[in-house]
Amino acid sequence: MSPTQTIFPSHPPLSVKQLSMRYHHKPVLTDVSFSIPEGKTIAIVGPNGAGKSSLLKGIMGLESIIEGEVKFFGEDLNRKRLATAYVPQREEIDWDFPINVMDVVLMGRHGHLSLWKRPSRIDRDIAEQALKDLNMWEFRDRQISQLSGGQQQRVFLARALAQQANLYLMDEPFAGVDVATEKAIIELFSQLKQRGKTIVCVHHDLNTVGEYFDWIVFINARLVAAGPVEEVLTPENLAKTYGGRLSLLNDLTEQLYRSKVNKIHDEGA
């Protein structure tokens, strides 16, 4: 088997078939189909306005789709809600809402509780561990309005971690975070992968995409390409996704090849 070949389980963590979405009659995504492998990190990449966030929202049922089918481990979302964690863009959260860090992370346990039941000792232990994994335990009693942007992102990741999902969908987890948080998120991804979890992220930084992710889904209103970094991170796919901005693309292509080559060397070492 070639190193880039991917084995798909009979029911991939996520499969999207012929998905189309529109806002007020204006098409935003048309006929998007792809499946992703288990236990990998997958980046959704494309220019501003390409429909990346809309794709995640359509997948999660937060925006309606006009056509298409989305399956989670071969089933509808309502049967796999516990197994699927969604982390929205940080700007979409009301950070002035009066709630402390621990209570936000405990929200990740709500799907595991029976109706009206309070979190158990076990739920609290899981939330504690998630906060410790993200170096946020010391902030557990702090109101979320009193956190930095990077700390807020960590809290949301801790909440997703506490859910103990198998598939994580994250909308730009690296946006606006400091270097330490970026490293913490990468470390978290690697731990999740070791446990066989699958992570899908909208990602903006083409400099890091080859290093941080195993797979890429290129989107620009339609699917451009989806597959392992080694196969799909090509000048042709970049040009198709980003259109005519070629001088920018030339620089990026060079950086991408370097990051791809480094990754292959690191993995082979």
Ligand SMILES: Nc1ncnc2c1ncn2[C@@H]1O[C@H](COP(=O)(O)OP(=O)(O)OP(=O)(O)O)[C@@H](O)[C@H]1O
């Ligand atoms: N709720 C909405 N109502 C109407 N139009 C919307 C809505 N949400 C997004 N759009 C439009 O749909 C298109 C795709 O938006 P989306 O946020 O999915 O793109 P994106 O690829 O995530 O962009 P970015 O990289 O800038 O975050 C854009 O033209 C946007 O203005």
